Amino acid sequence: MLLFTVGDSFTYGEELTHRDKDAWPVLVAKHLGYELVNQGSPGTSCDYAVKQTVKAVSRMRPDLVIVAWSSAGRMEFADDGGAFDIWPGSNLEIWNHRHQGHRKELVKYITRYNNTNWEYRRWLRNCVLLQSFLKQENVAYRFVNTFDNLVYGNKYIEDSVEYTSLLDTKNFIGWPDKGFIDWIEGSPKGPNGHPLELGHKCIAEKIIDNLNMEV
Numbered sequence: 001m002l003l004f005t006v007g008d009s010f011t012y013g014e015e016l017t018h019r020d021k022d023a024w025p026v027l028v029a030k031h032l033g034y035e036l037v038n039q040g041s042p043g044t045s046c047d048y049a050v051k052q053t054v055k056a057v058s059r060m061r062p063d064l065v066i067v068a069w070s071s072a073g074r075m076e077f078a079d080d081g082g083a084f085d086i087w088p089g090s091n092l093e094i095w096n097h098r099h100q101g102h103r104k105e106l107v108k109y110i111t112r113y114n115n116t117n118w119e120y121r122r123w124l125r126n127c128v129l130l131q132s133f134l135k136q137e138n139v140a141y142r143f144v145n146t147f148d149n150l151v152y153g154n155k156y157i158e159d160s161v162e163y164t165s166l167l168d169t170k171n172f173i174g175w176p177d178k179g180f181i182d183w184i185e186g187s188p189k190g191p192n193g194h195p196l197e198l199g200h201k202c203i204a205e206k207i208i209d210n211l212n213m214e215v
Contacts, residue, residue, distance in 0.1 A: 003034040004056045006049045007068030010146045010180050011040025013200070015190030022197045025066070027204035032211070034063065045074035045085040046126050053130060057137050065134060065141040066207065068180070071148035072123035073114065077106065088114045117159070120152035124163035131168060142210065143172040145179030153177065173210045 005011055005025035013019025013026075020026065029036035037060065039052045049067050056062055074087045084103060088111040127143060134141040153176055157164060169175045174182070183206050184199035195203065 001032070001034045001064075002037065002060060002062040003029045003032060003064050003066070004037050004039070004053070004060065004062035005066045005068065006039040006052045006056075008040065008044050008070040008074075008146060009042035009194055010203075011038065011068045012042055013040065014042050015192060015194040016196060016200065022200055024200040024203040024207070027201060028066070028207050028211075031204070031208050032064070037062070040068070043074075043085055043087070044070060045076045045087075046070055046072060046123050047074075047076035048083075048085060050126055050130050051076070054133065057134070057139055062139065064211075065139055066144065067130065067141065068144050068146050069123065069127070069149060070146055072119040072152055073116070073148065075110070079103070086110065116152060117156050120149065120156045121160055121163065123149060123152075124160055124167075127172075128163055128166045131166075131171070135168075141171060142207065143175075144207065145174060147179065147181045150177055150179055150181075173207060 003025070011023070011025060013023030016022050023038070023040070025036055025038040025040065037056065039056070041048070046069055049069060053065055053067060056065070071087065074085050076083055076085050078084065079102070086103065086107050088107065131141070131143070157176060164176070167175070180195070180203055183202045184195040187199040187202060188196045189199065190196055
């Protein structure tokens with residue numbers, strides 16, 4: 001049995017001393033007795049999550065997929081250096097190579113002109129489309145939120161019923177207003193704000209509790 005997980009730094013296990021032992025995907029896989037393929041990667045976008053999930057289903061046929069959605073504002077682009085993610089308002093220190101200059105210009109442009117309502121609705125479309133794909137492929141799945149999207153939701157959810165009405169919310173843990181940030185409240189965090197061992201344990205327990213409800 002195979003568990004496939006995808007997300008950003010919270011799924012990767014950023015700032016953990018032993019992410020191969022203490023990251024929440026490892027804890028969930030251990031509880032289930034599944035093998036794990038974790039495609040969490042710092043700074044990645046929801047586009048990345050969709051892309052990696054489709055590829056994983058095609059290549060590996062996982063028994064369970066857990067998508068930890070990153071900020072709706074993060075977007076994937078590509079140039080001669082390959083695919084890369086940007087986040088309006090962020091810096092590009094993690095992309096320190098010869099392509100950095102024009103990527104910075106792209107961040108500046110999108111930061112100045114982006115529309116957060118559009119970002120949120122674009123993310124909801126990704127959720128609906130990936131949900132449909134996973135159901136079509138008969139792959140069990142769960143969605144969870146990392147951060148930001150809940151804040152957007154407080155502003156825009158009432159105007160997005162054409163998308164939210166299509167979501168299978170029993171498979172979206174914490175929908176519509178809870179996610180990783182809520183689950184790790186009060187637990188220690190690293191210097192850059194990522195959950196440490198206790199926080200990952202709290203996240204894993206929430207996911208496991210939801211999976212147990214289906215049994």
